[in-house]
Amino acid sequence: MNIENIEAFVYVIHFNSFNKAADALFLSQPSVTARIQSLERELNTLLFEREGRNFSITEKGKQFLPYAQQILQTYKKGKQQLLNLSAAPNELRIGSTVSVSNYVIPDILPIIKKKYRNLQIKLTTAPTEVILEKLLNKEIDIGFVRNVTHPYIDCTGFYEDPIRLFVHQGHPFVEKEQITIEDVSREALVFFECGSLDWMKIHRLFATLNHPPNIDYHIDNLETAKKLVAKGMGISFLPELCARKEVKEGVLVPIHVPALGGLSLRTNLISLKDSSMDFSPLCVDALKQII
Structure with a gap:
């Protein structure tokens, strides 16, 4: 069985497109189609139902997919073994x-x-x-x-880096037992924005309130955000790992906010x-x- 034919089959399913699979494999679309047809002849079964430019995977194709993926993975491991992976890298x-x-x-x-x-x-x-x-x-x-x-x-x-709320050492939140998003929204916020989905979830938490959060600073640099919080200019949601040193030194204090749930980067x-x-x-x- 030709490993390249199996690879073409897996790529078509991954991209849900013959053209995109061809681009990823640096082949023409007809070449990918030919490999699929060759694999179908070898297996003596149809892997895809074709209707013009549209296609769908058959039940036989769905049954064969996990085996095809395993074959490719086994091939990779065998290739790595032959390349002597035990040699020390330089x-x-x-x-x-x-x-x-x-x-x-x-x-x-x-x-x-x-x-x-x-x-x-x-x-x-x-x-x-x-x-x-x-x-x-x-x-x-x-x-x-x-x-x-x-x-x-x-x-x-x-x-997985949990997102936590951080305040400076003398902030009232340090002594408060329960902190809500409502409480947070009334404080001056240093909002670090990195564009991930989890940060969008924080935005949506504030969207449930009757008033917008008090964002004084939009910052795209973690070090700047931390320093502003340390100077008492506001509070901030930050990845836990980035503030590890400041927490150890007592400069910043992590605050538990139940509404955050398991948000992380x-x-x-x-x-x-x-x-x-x-x-x-x-x-x-x-x-x-x-x-």
């Missing part, structure tokens, strides 16, 4: 979002370096979209990003599916030592 190129570069990378790199003393490390800080592009172009080996999907990459959850670790060296376990092990 270079690690990391792509990372700003928050991970500032608050995670400085802690995990010494742990990685301790294990591989001759390892040269290069860090590139950029938005998620740029990191994904660099990974696909093989300019970096791994990336720490927000949520992203692509058939060429493996994406695993790396770290998720960082994912991405790598190429066909990578000859998998650094993901190394980074995960390093993270476990610091949290």
Whole structure:
């Protein structure tokens, strides 16, 4: 059975499009169609029902899909084994979002370096979209990003960073037992905006009130937001990890707000599916030592 035919089948389903699958595989649309037809002949069954330009997966196709995905994964593992993954790496190129570069990378790199003393490390800080592009172009080996999907990459959850409300040491909230969104809305807010879905959920919490929140500052930089809160200029919702140092020093105080629920910023670790060296376990092990 041709592995490329199976790959085409999985990609068409992933993108729900022959054209998009062709783009991802760097093939023409007729080439993808030919691979699917070849696979159907091998299996002696139809995998897709076709009506003009529209198509749908058949029941037989649905039954075959998990096996096709497993075949591709097994092939990848076998390829990695032949490339001798046990050899010590000599270079690690990391792509990372700003928050991970500032608050995670400085802690995990010494742990990685301790294990591989001759390892040269290069860090590139950029938005998620740029990191994904660099990974696909093989300019970096791994990336720490927000949520992203692509058939060429493996994406695993790396770290869940809870969003907490932070105030300065002398703020009245420190002594108050129960804090509501109504209470928060009446305080001067330093609103850190990073564009993720979880931050939009915070906006929606305020939307349930009869009056808008008192946002004095819209800030796109975590360090600036923290310093404004520390100076008593307002209170702020921030990722817990970024304020770890200030909390330890007593400069900032985390406040429990039940309405926040389990809001968090998720960082994912991405790598190429066909990578000859998998650094993901190394980074995960390093993270476990610091949290």
